[in-house]
Each structure stands twice: as structure tokens, then as C-alpha cells.
Amino acid sequence: MAWDEWDQLKADAVASGSAQMQLNQAPSEGGTQAGAASGDLKSDKRAWVKAGEGVIGLKAGVGEALTKLADGQAGLGDTGGSRSAAAQKELYESWRRYVSDVSGRCGALGGLLQKAGHDLSKSDQEVKAEVEKLEVKYKDTEAVGGQAKGR
Numbered sequence: 001m002a003w004d005e006w007d008q009l010k011a012d013a014v015a016s017g018s019a020q021m022q023l024n025q026a027p028s029e030g031g032t033q034a035g036a037a038s039g040d041l042k043s044d045k046r047a048w049v050k051a052g053e054g055v056i057g058l059k060a061g062v063g064e065a066l067t068k069l070a071d072g073q074a075g076l077g078d079t080g081g082s083r084s085a086a087a088q089k090e091l092y093e094s095w096r097r098y099v100s101d102v103s104g105r106c107g108a109l110g111g112l113l114q115k116a117g118h119d120l121s122k123s124d125q126e127v128k129a130e131v132e133k134l135e136v137k138y139k140d141t142e143a144v145g146g147q148a149k150g151r
Helices: 003-015 045-073 083-118 124-137
Strands: none
Touching: 045 083, 083 124
């Protein structure tokens, strides 16, 4: 699509009066007033529980990957005489920690999903606070390797 065509499409949208969209709220019975629920929202508790079980089920595959990672590292021995072996060990430790955190994250998030299936009475703010706690607890680790580290 040419830029002039894209500019024309944008201009047409502005001229026709763009519709406002807000995905986190349902319109009220009367139309577009934000903040009022229509009462038509339905939730299937079994779907939440099944989603939680699926996420928790990911832990098995992650655990297998962690075992394979450890098996691949076995026999490395003393890394004192080789910079590449020391770098490999550092990389292994980083990935071991990362994959362990992924496993923990799967368990914690799966548990939250299952809990939501059992108890949907929590407010959006309470659920958001629990997810934010996970984000803090399982914050991605800083990248390692490739830095000179004074060498």
C-alpha cells in the first residue's frame, strides 16, 4: 500500500468521526457510558480450571528440559584452566536459573488460573495485584555472557 493511500485512509477515518473503543469495559444498557456492566458477561469456571491445569502441565516439559540441560553439563569438570569452559559454566548457571524460574512461573500462574476458576468473586484489582506479584517475583534475569568482565 502506498503511503499516500495510507494517509488518505487515515484522513477518511478522521473525517467520518472515529469510533472510540475501550476493551476493558462493556457498554451500559443505554449505549456507550463507560463503567457500567451489562450483566451479560458469563464465565465458565471449568475453562479457567482447565487453563490452569494446562499451564501447570507445562512444568513437566520444562522439568525435562532442565534435566537434559544438567545432563549436558555433566562431566565438564574444573573450569579453571579454560576460559571457554568457564564461560560455558556461567551460561549453564544462567539458563538453569532461568528455566527453573520458568517452571516456578508455570506453577504459580497455573495455580492462579485454577483459583480463579474456583473463586471468581475477586475484584479485577485483586487479580491484577496477584499477577503483578508474579511479574516481580519472576522478573527476567539480566543477560550474561559476551561481556568482557575486565578481561
